[in-house]
Amino acid sequence: MQKVIEDIDILANDSTQHEACETVKVSEDENTGKERKLYIESYGCQMNFSDSEIVSSIMKKEGFDTTSDFNEADVIFLNTCSIREKAEQTVRARLSQFNTVKKNRPEMMIGVLGCMAERLKSQLLEEEKVVDLVVGPDAYRDLPGLVKQVDEGQKAVNTFLSREETYADISPVRLNSNGVTAFISIMRGCDNMCSFCVVPFTRGRERSRDPYSIVKEAQELFNNGYREVTLLGQNVDSYKWSPEVNNKARLEKSEVSEVINFANLLEMVAKVHPDLRVRFSTSHPKDITDEVLHTMKKYENICNYIHLPAQSGNTRVLEIMNRTYTREWYIDRVDAIRRIIGEDCGISSDMIAGFCTETEEEHQDTLTLMDYVKYDFSYMFFYSERPGTLAAKKFEDDIPLEIKKRRLSEIIDRQQKHSHLRNQRDVGKVHKVLIEGFSKRSNDDLQGRNSANKVVIFPKKHYQKGQYVNVLVDRCTPATLFGNIVD
Ligand code: SAM
Ligand code: SF4
Secondary structure (H helix, E strand, O other): OOHHHHHHOOOOOOOOOOOOHEEEEEOOOOOOOOOOOEEEEEOOOHHHHHHHHHHHHHHOOEEEEOOHHHHHHHHHEEEEEOOHHHHHHHHHHHHHHHHHHHHHHOEEEEEEEHHHHHHHOOHHHHHHOOOOEEEEOOOOHHHHHEEEEEEEOOOOOEEOOOOOOOOOOOOOOOOOOOOOOOEEEEOOOOOOOOOOOOOOHHHOEEEEEHHHHHHHHHHHHHHHOOOEEEOOOOHHOOOOOOOOOOOOHHHHHHOOOOOHHHHHHHHHHHOHHHHHEEEEEEOOOOOOOHHHHHHHHHHEOOOOOOEEOOHHHHHHHHHHOOOOHHHHHEEEEEEEHHHHHHOEEEEEEEEEEEOOOOHHHHHHHHHHHHHHHHHOOEEEOOEEEEOOOHHHOOOOOOHHHHHHHHHHHHHHHHHHHHHHHHHHHHOOOEEEEEEEEEOOOOEEEEEEEEEOOOEEEEEEEOOOOOEEEEEEEEEEOOEEEEEOOOO
C-alpha cells in the first residue's frame, strides 16, 4: 500500500502530517463468502472515511465483501475530496492508473463518490472516460440501483443533494478499525458559507441526525469493546434536532415541541457509560457555547480537547473569509475554554496562509494569535482557490505561490515550537491513557492518547489495547509523549 501511496504522490515531499486532507484510507479484507468484491479508497476528512463505512454497509447487503487489493475487486470506489485543488489532482492521477488496470479487466466497475462527484457531476463522466458511476454524498442509498444500471451496460449518475438525509438507520461497517476508537457522524452538510470553502456546495444544507440513533450506535460500540467515540460534523456546535424536523434552516423557522442542542447530545452520549470516552470535531468559534464547555467539565469521560479552527488571526481577513467572528471574539472563546476547563485542555486549529489580499501585517496577526493561544496542534494550508466559491467569485487569488508557501512555512515553524512547549508542560505528570494498540515503531511498546488527544508511548508490560492506564510522562517530542505505566 505504501508503494501505491507514493506512486500517486500523496506523500510527496511537501505534504507532511499537518495536511489532514492528504490522508488516504483503503478498505480491508473481509471474506464472508459474498459473491463480489468491493475496493474502496477514501480521501480527505474523517467525514469521508465515515461515509465509506456507510457505503460499505449498503454494498454488503448487495452481496459485496470488501478487499484491500484493487486487483481482485469487481467494483472500485474512490470516495473523493474537493477541498483543495491538489486533492482533486490526486484523484485524477489515481483514475489514470486504474485506466491501465481496466484495459486488462474491462468488466471492472469504477465509481467516483463524495465531494468531487458532487462538484463535477456528469461532467466527470466526460472528462474521465474510465469512470462508470458518479455518486454524490447524499445519494448512497441509491447505490444498489446505480450499480445495477452499470451492470446492464450504462453509465450511472446521482448527485441529488437532500435536505434531510442523515443515514441515521444505517449501521456502518467499521473499516480500518483498531476496535477501540470509532467515529459517529452526527450531522451532515454546512450552512456557513465561508468564502474559501467548497463544502456547502458539495455536501448541501446542514441537518442533524436523530440523537437516539446516535446514542444507540455509541451503546452498540461500547458493547462491542470500543472505548472511545468521536462525534463528527462540519460544525458540531450548531447541532440542533427536533422530532418534527432535522434541517437546521427549517427548524429555526418552525414551531417545534423539543429541541436537542449539542450540549444536550454530548451529555446523552457521555451517559452511555463512564468508561466510554467522548470526543467531537469540528467546533466553530462563532457557535461554541459556555454550555458545551460546562458539560465537558461535568463529565470526566468527555475529553478535554477542542478543535477550534481560527483560519486567520486578523479581523479583516476573517471578515472577507465570511467566518462571522473577529480576532477578539476568537480570543474570548479561548479564554472561556481556559477559564472553564483549564490550562490542560488541548486546543488545535486549522490555518490558511495567503488568502486573497492578505498583507504581511495581517499574516503577522495569525502568528501572534498562535502565540496567544499556543495550540497543541494545527492543520495548516495555503489558500487554494476553488471554483464556484464566494471567494472565487468576489476576490482575485492575488498572493503569489512563493509568498503563500513562505507564510505557510512560518506558520508551521511557529506551530512546531508551540507543540513542543505544550508537550513539555506534560512531562513529569501522570496522564490517563486509553490504549489503542502497539506503537508504530515497536511491538514492545503500546500507544494511546490522553484526554487532550496527545499520543503517548510506553513499554507494554502485560497491558492490552482497550484498557485505561496511568502513564508518568518523562520525555517528549513536538508530536509525542513518552513514559511508563505507574499502576
Ligand atoms: N468545518 C470545519 C471548520 O469550519 O473549521 C472545516 C472543514 S474543511 C473540510 C477543513 C479545513 O480545510 C478548513 O478548516 C480550512 O482550513 C481548509 N480549507 C478549506 N477550504 C480551503 C481552501 N480553499 N484552501 C485552503 N484550505 C482550505
Ligand atoms: Fe467550510 Fe466554513 Fe462550513 Fe467549515 S464551517 S465546512 S470551513 S463552510
